Amino acid sequence: MHELGVVIEVVKTVEEFARENRVTRIGALVLQIGELSSIVPRYVEECYPAAVEGTLLEGTELRIEVLPGNVRCECGRVYRLLASEKVCPSCGGGRWELLGGREFLIKEILAC
Numbered sequence: 001m002h003e004l005g006v007v008i009e010v011v012k013t014v015e016e017f018a019r020e021n022r023v024t025r026i027g028a029l030v031l032q033i034g035e036l037s038s039i040v041p042r043y044v045e046e047c048y049p050a051a052v053e054g055t056l057l058e059g060t061e062l063r064i065e066v067l068p069g070n071v072r073c074e075c076g077r078v079y080r081l082l083a084s085e086k087v088c089p090s091c092g093g094g095r096w097e098l099l100g101g102r103e104f105l106i107k108e109i110l111a112c
């Protein structure tokens, strides 16, 4: 589980941003995680309270938006890779190009 290290990096980034922008109170943090990224949202949620303890983010709400892992098949069909068991629902092909789903982004820092 490498999520704790990832969350600690996020906390550092947010604290830096807050310092630079003179933000002293944060209500919620919104992360976007692609469903094909190596980061598991559930683990992020689990380690969040420990990772933010003693930081500016202590007591804040964590919101996670999962971004779909979409691919485009050789036949042109765009589909969600995990929902289709990695096979194109139109032609049955297994060759595709990735359109999105590996993201890991700090989307928003919301004030109280």
Ligand SMILES: [Zn+2]
Pocket (backbone or CB within 6 Å): 073, 074, 075, 076, 077, 088, 089, 090, 091, 092, 093
């Ligand atoms: Zn296809």
